[in-house]
Amino acid sequence: MKYIRHASAAFILFAIMVSLWVQSYHSLETNYNVTRTGDHDGYNVMESLDNLNLIQGMNQTLSGVYSIQNPSNVADLLGALAAVGIGILQLTAGILLFPIEIIGVLTGFYYIPPIVAIGIVLLFINYIAYILISAYTRGDL
């Protein structure tokens, strides 16, 4: 990650793709009358991703900015500024907690116990570390 703009673009891209999938699924669900299966807490996996702090923070900030541009009175303006502030806080928290939230959504949706998910991640880190150490020392371990 050389520039922060790449990370920002990636997160915006992520938010757009998740929203598009949610929209596509909802419209096809309505038009084809398909009964959904496999929800977790009433949401499918894309709806859960749509509820991440990252995307909600982005939406909150944007709606706040829109209210600042079109205020009706002073209280409205103050409320909008507060909304932008809260949105940015939520967005920052969303970026910091992004990997943890993603793992939470995926393990919840596919009913993987967290301990198994942590074990798999540790195994992968171990596996990649051995390859990298082997390459660095130019020999078998």
Place this chain on the structure above:
Amino acid sequence: MPIGINNVTTVAMDNLTYMANSTTVPEFMVRVNMIIFEGVLYFILLLVLWVILMVIAQMISKNFAVNLMRTGAVVSIIAILARFVTGDVYGQTYGLLTDYQFWVFPLITILTATVIYATKRD
């Protein structure tokens, strides 16, 4: 000497007869998937398609992550179409893929795209 399907239990024969008496092609496809393959046929077929597309893409340009993202996009589109091909099996409506199977493809594609764009070098 008997010719054809032998030694079939009554339950299996009933299932096969029910499957063969489908009224539409999508219904027949769903019944084959649910009765014979217990709902995993099209998921495995899509995974195999993904591997084939990946091999072809790797032959054209050797960039694993980008190829995974692009071929994943193609497979995801086919997966959502397969999700909404539905049929009736013993009074219940099923798709060619279940939701659990369907979301695997867009999830991997979206997460790969996020990683690729977040770690761009130039």
